[in-house]
Amino acid sequence: MAIKEGKIIAVTSVKGGVGKTTTVLNLAAAFNKKVLIVDLDLYGSAIAPSLDVKPRNNIFELIDDLENKRFSNIDSYVTMYNENIDILAAPNDPRKATKLNNNFLNMLFYQLKVKYDIILVDTNHVIDETNLVAFDLADEILYVISPNLIEFRNLQTILNIYKSMDKENYKVVLNKSKEKNQNYYDNKEISVLIKDNVDYVIPKDFYCKDFEKYLNEGAILYTKWKKHKIFNQITESLEGGN
Numbered sequence: 001m002a003i004k005e006g007k008i009i010a011v012t013s014v015k016g017g018v019g020k021t022t023t024v025l026n027l028a029a030a031f032n033k034k035v036l037i038v039d040l041d042l043y044g045s046a047i048a049p050s051l052d053v054k055p056r057n058n059i060f061e062l063i064d065d066l067e068n069k070r071f072s073n074i075d076s077y078v079t080m081y082n083e084n085i086d087i088l089a090a091p092n093d094p095r096k097a098t099k100l101n102n103n104f105l106n107m108l109f110y111q112l113k114v115k116y117d118i119i120l121v122d123t124n125h126v127i128d129e130t131n132l133v134a135f136d137l138a139d140e141i142l143y144v145i146s147p148n149l150i151e152f153r154n155l156q157t158i159l160n161i162y163k164s165m166d167k168e169n170y171k172v173v174l175n176k177s178k179e180k181n182q183n184y185y186d187n188k189e190i191s192v193l194i195k196d197n198v199d200y201v202i203p204k205d206f207y208c209k210d211f212e213k214y215l216n217e218g219a220i221l222y223t224k225w226k227k228h229k230i231f232n233q234i235t236e237s238l239e240g241g242n
């Protein structure tokens with residue numbers, strides 16, 4: 001039997017609150033594969049609270065055990081959400097964020113790739129050392145932006161840095177679904193402003209007025225509210241590697 005070689009997809013942004021976590025959750029549900037969500041938003045863990053699961057263990061303990069040679073099996077650190085989705089939670093104490101030993105992330109992701117088809121990494125928009133290491137390990141990076149001029153300009157700067165390192169493994173996801181009336185820029189205008197392509201658009205009709213209700217149930221919008229085809233498009237193209 002061939003050894004599994006899971007794909008690492010990191011979801012990030014240049015600003016907070018643009019829809020990273022929501023995108024991660026919907027993609028996790030749309031993949032219909034063995035998915036692990038890694039919460040690398042170490043200062044504002046959101047995956048476990050969004051899904052209303054109480055993690056037994058978290059990434060800090062896992063890395064600590066790897067470092068101190070106490071680690072034996074990944075299963076005791078992840079928490080099951082449903083039959084397809086497991087989560088590796090962020091520490092619930094944000095003071096642990098700066099204590100996480102980033103030198104062991106490589107070893108961690110190696111372990112994860114053998115076990116899962118897809119590893120979705122939720123990040124913080126403040127690009128810290130942990131996030132940078134994760135980007136380096138990622139097969140694909142999704143930049144989520146909302147229709148906002150400051151974000152467009154900042155994204156251009158970030159993508160320039162990225163391109164200067166000869167990296168091309170990123171996609172831009174324009175999220176129009178976060179607020180009810182976000183409709184000012186069209187894709188062409190945005191492409192000019194970011195000097196790059198908008199690869200995917202989460203359209204306005206994915207705005208959910210009952211967002212909090214689903215959150216309260218620990219439900220993923222894609223599964224319990226609307227199976228929007230945009231998430232299938234994104235997962236299919238990520239699986240195909242284009």
Ligand SMILES: Nc1ncnc2c1ncn2[C@@H]1O[C@H](COP(=O)(O)OP(=O)(O)OP(=O)(O)O)[C@@H](O)[C@H]1O
Pocket residue numbers: 013015016017018019020021022023041044046123124125177178179206207208209211
């Ligand atoms: N489809 C949607 N419909 C309605 N509201 C939404 C939708 N997606 C996101 N939101 C709103 O936007 C908020 C921020 O979304 P989300 O937590 O996914 O962003 P984020 O980029 O992960 O934020 P942070 O930077 O704090 O981690 C949500 O709490 C919710 O109020």
Ligand SMILES: [Mg+2]
Pocket residue numbers: 020021022041046122123
């Ligand atoms: Mg988030």
